[in-house]
Amino acid sequence: MENYIWLIPALPFLGSLLLILFGTRLSRALVAILGVGSVGFSALITILLGLQFLSEKPAFYQQEVWQWFSVAGFNPSIAFHLDALSIVFIFVITFVGFLIHLYSTAYMADDADFSRFFACMNLFVGSMLMLVMADNLLLLYLGWEGVGLCSYLLIGFWYKEPANGYAARKAFIITRVGDTAMAIGLFILFQTFGTLNIQAILTQAPEVWSVGAQMAVLVGLLLLGGAVGKSGQLPLQTWLPDAMAGPTPVSALIHAATMVTAGVYLIARMYVIFELAPLAQTMVAVIGAVTLLLAGFSALTQYDLKRVLAYSTISQIGYMFLALGVGAWSAGIFHFMIHAFFKALLFLCAGAIILALHHEQDMRKMGGLRKSMPVVFWTFLIGAASLAALPIITSGFYSKDQILWYTLAGPNGNIWLYLAGLFGAFITSVYTFRMVFMTFYGAPKTHLDHPPGKLITIPLVILAILSLVGGFIELPHNFAHLALFSDLMAPVLPGITANELLAANEWLFQVLAAVVSLGGVYVAYLFYQKSPGMLHSLERSSLAMKLHRFWFSGWGFDALYDNLLVRPYVFLANINKRDIIDSFYTGLARMAEGFHVMFSQTQSGVLRNYVAGIVVGAIMILTISLLL
Amino acid sequence: MSVSTMEAALLLAGVLFMLGLISVLIRRNIIFMLISVEIMLNAAGLAFIVAGSKWVQPDGQVMFIFILTMAAAEVSVGLALILQIYHQLKTLDSDAANFMKG
Amino acid sequence: MILLWMIVILMAGGLLAWLSKKLHPVLPRWIALFAVSADFAIALYLWLGTPAASLGASPWLMQMEVPWVPQWGVNFILALDGLSLLMLLLTFFIGILAVLISWREIKVKTGFFHFNLLWVLAGITGVFLTMDLFLFYFFWEVMLIPMYFLIGVWGHANRNYAAYKFFIFTQASGLLMLLAILGLYFIHGSQTGNYTFNYFELLGTELAPEEARFLMFGFLAAFLVKLPVVPFHSWLPDAHSEAPTAGSVILAGLLLKTGAYGLLRFVLPLFPTATVEFAPWAMLLGVVGIIYGAILAYSQTDLKRLVAYTSVSHMGFVILGVFAFNQWALQGVVMQMIAHGLSTGALFIIAGFLYERLHTRDIGQMGGFWSKAPKMGVIAMVFVMASLGLPGLGNFIAEFLTLVGSWQANNWLTVFATIGVVLATAYSLRIMRKVFYEPAPSDHPLPDLNAREMLIAVPMVVVILWLGLYPQPILDTAQPSINQQLQAYQEPEVEKEKVAVVEVPEAKLRIEEVKK
């Protein structure tokens, strides 16, 4: 089986290649088959491989396809390294990806650029797989940039609309900023270890660097820079909300389930570096915490369904960062998986709604959809519950609870981080159910046509089930102790032990978390369902308005960057359009012409002046010959 | 003759030369310019004679003869040209002949 | 001998093309195409015929030497090593494309056009092959005049100005190089009593630091202007934007490379000490170029001008890498030369296609072409991505290697260079947006690429992908010559003996073969 590893990324690539070459000439059905099939097959292979992995329990599978290049000891190859971590990612990518592709066949059914869409989607899946399967950082970087490109292509999919193009460019450029940091990190790594092979680095790093070594910290921070860029964390998060300009399946796949978690993967992958660089790791945690709060607040204020989800994505990834930051590695990955399920679910539901309301995304214009589209309602509700981490029944609870728990009780746990996480959880459930109530309850505001078909609902159901039960593979030990996932991760990522005296009364904190999330739901119910009047009275207060505007604009980061970087750059570029340096040379030319005019005055054509000229020359020469 | 008189004679030639030179500079009438150039040439001739007599050689006078002949030839061509110029410009003012400049 | 043939074929082809115009209007095109293809075949044969392994200690594949002006010690020396071979492959590949592009674009004086085209190529071939400094300068100039005509006769509206500028800049710098060459010649002559322009012998010259510095600047002048490096770049945008497509392609794809080649071949090995002390400044220039070019590119509205400035930016990497003095950087530089040649060339070709259809180069007039010309869109996308250094395409390998190398030499400058990549993203995406995405102010009919144009574009895409995914053959070919250039920086003494003593007898030996 492990000889077919290369097929996993190869199939989507092949699919997209075929679609690029012949897409325009193929029938939609064929395009759909190619697009969905390629991903489907790699999902299949992944599952088989995963089963084999579970049964054999090897440390990892390794396959080199070919040597990429080799210069003076720098020889990265196109090679894949599969261990538990990457398998989880591959599974999520291919499987969720497959579902989303399936969904898209219906969602994009009447789009002119059907084939282009699937070409890009496949390309994306392929690059994402490259990213998580790469055995060296350069190949990882290839996937890393590849997904960047695809998100650019897909966000700007409806390119006729300038706003979309803007969002697309924004996404690409901002992530590129992060990538630059990462690239520099790679340079340092290469300089230090003479290779970019991940395993080699992980093994050598502890020997070369002591804990807290300056270089290690530097590298850690640089890698973090890359991660932050891709995962839409502070301070490079601004692109993600705009990224919703793309078709909804794209948002689901790229900006919820997979790509944005690349940062999480990178950090988890290079965990050794971060353990050697406590400062960097703390930074991860802090960034996570701060981001999840900021994003949460922004989510509270949004009206665009997808933007709410986008901000919630940011904040959920914040949780993952938090987990990684406090060293709860497997918890972070676990949350990634669960989040992938329910966030994809939520987006797809949103997509269904938007489609039904012919591309209406404003929640204020929605409402009362509970009756009209029950499937979507229930699935969405499940997703929401999981996102809000409603206790016991949802897997979101287990994953998030784990994070919160280790944030407090982990070796480098910290009360403030914990409180941030807790408060974040509260906000999360508030905005989640705000969303639910605004969309599905109350009076219908927009007439909907063509309710979702099978191709749409099936993925929803599957994802709904996953986001309910997916969490049951990892249950707190004081509660039907079950640790399949962390056991799976154990060989790859270091485990974590809770501080004893807290561990005694862990249940207390679980209850607390449960209460908080339920409380959030209640608040949402209060404001958006029971007595909206309170909300309005609140909104009228000037402070609230200001805050609202501030949060609505995502804490004004966009404006900040615009005025700080973009505008000055464009201004600089435009004033120098004619290239100042050129004028220097033209100046020289003018000077020469000036001299010409001057000299040609002497050629007056008058004989006596010529004679005079000679006389002057004579005097000159004679004086020289007499004086010298 | 003593050297000092040689110097004096040479000085005379020099003065003559300068006179010619200046009058070429200030005269506008082409004929006069031609004449002044001749003066300069004769000054040079005189200088040759002086030099020749200084070294008691005939060469100086030989050169003078050369100069005279050459001057004659030059003047003849020159006058011919001046005629042409006069035909065309109806004047002998050398400053008028400045079609070509720049 | 086969080396000589490569040049002769081009020159003869050129003359033939010129005269054949009388017989039949299309004949010149075919003759030109045939001549270049023939050379390409030869180069390819040489490449495939010599597995990289076979280039062992001595990088020289073959050499020929015949006296030319014995009185001055000028010999007609042609020598081929991996580096030159790669450059030749690039030259002829792009040459073929250039002929194909002009098929419809050039309508007047086709005979004379192809004459110039082929002679430019001949000059470039000579530059890449010759190992005699006089001859080098000779070819260096020979490639300029036809280029001047290409710009000045078949160029766009403002062609005269551009042509002057190009010619005067390159000439001025070239003359400085000539002075340096002469200086080297006399210094070496007075040392050894053997007055010669032979590269291999001049390599051995000991120079006082002062002399070395001045001579190096002489050479640098020519190469930096040609590259171009920022304060001396201002000829390039005009020349590129006013030249006919074929001209721009050759300018961007080949002429700039001669500068880089010169740096590698002459400046590095001839003046080891001087270059080392100059290196930081050179790298600084490179970084300035990268960023300055990117900024200018961002603000341009003339498509070809925009692309021109992008090559200013990309050439910054070349000088950055050259003066890092290590394998990674130099390999990166070689890759950059090739990859940039292709990607920028391709962008110019696309600009040409658009110009043929719309008769404007102003991107303000364009837009929304994705829907009208998807093929063109895809191809443009590939090369735009290449120019912003997307992994998987040739330029990425080039830039990454260069940066890895330059990082070893100088951290901060490398950081700034890397930032330049972000700016590259900005201007590259601007191309896509203006030309293919945002709707156009006015609606033009825009036929998609036809068969001939696909025939031009597709190979380039294939090659750039190949370079990105499996560049090893290139790297292997370049390796020995790069070691050669670098020896001065590892153990100077050995290098001198090696080149001056070992290489030359071998050269003689080769000639014996040639004679037989």
Add this chain to the structure above:
Amino acid sequence: MSQTDFLHLMPLLILTVAALVNMLVIAAWRNHKIIYVITAVSFVAAFLSLFELRGITAYAIDPLFVIDGFGVFYIGLILATALLISMLSYAYFEQREEQKEEYYILLILSTLGACTLVISTHFASLFLGLEVLSVALYSLISYLRTRERSDEAGIKYLILAAFSSAFLLFGMALVYFSVGTMTFAGIATAMSGLQELPLLLLTGFGMMIIGIGFKLSVVPFHMWTPDVYEGAPAPVTAFIATVSKAGVLGIMIRFFLEVDGFRYPTLITIFTIVAISSMIAGNLLALMQKNVKRILAYSSISHLGYLLVAFLAGNQMGVEAITFYLVAYFITTVGAFGVVAMLSDKERDAELLEDYRGLLWRRPWTATAFTAMLLSLAGIPLTAGFVGKFYILAAGVSTQLWLLVAMLVLNSVIGLYYYIKVIAVMFQQPETEAETPKKRLRPSIYLASVGTLVVLTLLLLIVGVYPAALVEIIQNVFATAPEMVAR
């Protein structure tokens, strides 16, 4: 004079005879063609007679002449040039109504003057040669009497030339006065004695330089050049630009090397200043010039500046460089003016840039030839001009004349501009489809001119691509001129 003397002076004698014969024939019966043929034949004969003197070591005809390799080479150069010019003249004068025949007599005479110059070793012969050359030139310049520009040029040249030769003569007189001999060798010996030059002698040299400088049209004695070039008939212009300068330059080199002028910083300084200012002034004056003949005039000024660089190098390489450069420059200049002459019509010479607009489209081959000439003037490879410039640069670098060399480079860059400007004009596509060329004489007339142009272009390329042969010849020449190899 012994018979061997006659043998050695054969070329000059042939010319003299030719001039007389022409006169008689004209007296008998005017016919352009016959005169033309006689002239051509006599030039060829004179040239061939030089082969008798090949590889000769200095043969002195005391005190006036010495016939050595150097002299022979220069005479050869002059004769060849004169021949080519006469070739070009035929068509040019054929279409004009003036009496054409005397032109050839004058041509021969001034050539004779130039030849006399380069072999003379005595002030007398120097003066004689110079004046024979000039007096003939006066009338050549103003040969087309009906054009007032021609007369204006003539009178200007006459006055100024006479003026400058007065300086020359006075200078000679002073030198003679202070050293007591007029033979170069004598002067040399006299001077080698004294370390510091006496004032009179220096003044004398200074004035001689003025006289020579005028003929060479170097700054500040250059002002006549553009006007005379413009006014004179194109072939005559070619003659002034080449033959007369070759003669003067030849005698200058001879004299200077003989007396070893390079020992005296004063003279070096003067020449350096003159060289630099000629280069700069010449190029800047030509920069925006609209009249091709004037452009060529100014460019000739700067080219003389280049030559002086090599001259100042003062070693054998320098002299070789000068000689080589002269050959290249003559080929080029004659070619250029040949083209001008070809394109000229009855009324006026084709001298305005406008006359050349779109030439490539009207007369591709002429345009190509002219382009080649201009490129050679600009010193671009594949042409003789490049090798010449290279040679001069080499000479300059070999003696570390960095200032001069730098100036040379700078100026050849400036120079590029106006040469290219002419080319650019020729290559401009005419907006209106090429108007029908003006009525011309029957093609057979142009046979000579076309042939000459072809020959010149080929020469240009051959010398440019394979200079070895010419270099060899020149080096041999100086091998047989002992006193030159002194340094």
